[in-house]
Amino acid sequence: MKALDGLRELAPNYDAILSDVWGVVHNGVTAHPAAAEALAEYRRQGGRVVLITNAPRPAGPIIEMLDGMGIPREAYDALVSSGGATRAILAEEYRGHTLHYVGPPVENDALFEGLDITLGSAEEASAVVVTDLDDDDETPDMYEDRIRFWLSRNLPMICANPDRVVEDGDRFIYCGGALADLYEAHGGMVRMIGKPYRPIYTEALHQAELATGRPLERSRILAIGDSVRTDAIGAAGAGLDLLFITGSIHAAELDAFGNPDPASIEALLKPSDANVAGFMAKLSW
DSSP states (O other), X not given: OOBOSOGGGTGGGOSEEEEOOBTXXXXXXXXXXXXXXXXXXXXXXXXXXXXXXXXXXXXXXXHHHXXXXXXXXXXXXXXXXXXXXXXXXXXXXXXXOEEEEESSTTTTGGGTTTSOOEEOOTTTOSEEEESBOSSTTOOGGGGHHHHHHHHHTTOOXXXXXXXXXXXXXXXXXXXXXXXXXHHHHTTOOEEEOSTTSHHHHHHHHHHHHHHHTSOOOGXXXXXXXXXXXXXXXXXXXXXOEEEEEXXXXXHHHHTTTSOOOHHHHHHHHXXXXXXEEEEESSOOO
16 A cells, blocks of 8 residues: 555556545635646646546536636546436436425525426425435434335435535535435435446546547546545446545544554555555645
């Protein structure tokens, strides 16, 4: 397990990068300028970058958010989101239906825009669509009563954000994946969209090949991410090497900014079966 000083050590080995966004390029509140510059420099040297995120919104609003954070578009060629993949499923399977939405009000309106879908109560819904919890201060156990009702109606759950937790500045907040896990544990039927599941990687790899203008060998594509559950397992499933970012959701347990133990990092990643090219606390060139 190799500690790296910068992306420059790996760059010559890869033609394209699939990079996580939240936890790598920003922390939910502020951008990580060194990470954005590393990706931009990689592109200046001929590589191609596709951002791959479990954000439950289509690509357009996410790109606008990145613009607002000061993350330059020179840092990436394309962006693929869990929200975009979810929209494709909703358009194919739920046009004309009423769905029950769980997540921040208004924030994810673009997920349903133009799909001929009505958002309504669980009493009348065909399925539950989860992006995040309704409020950042909530925890999944607060949904036990609602879960029991969803189960009584046999409602399937579509989880547009498989992340369990994410950084939000200096704290962590629960995401849709945590609620989906609880629903599944109670016997509910759950469809997870986004990392580590194959559909989002299929689209991201397609975008990487469009950016390079030719087919790519999986061995020449590097995944970058901070989560074992989504990024490491996703990279392994897609046959990609992984650059693991330790200074995000696993920072405390790995002592990422102190004296990180490579053996501990290896043990954390081992269940994912990811082929780890190296690790860094924060992405930089």
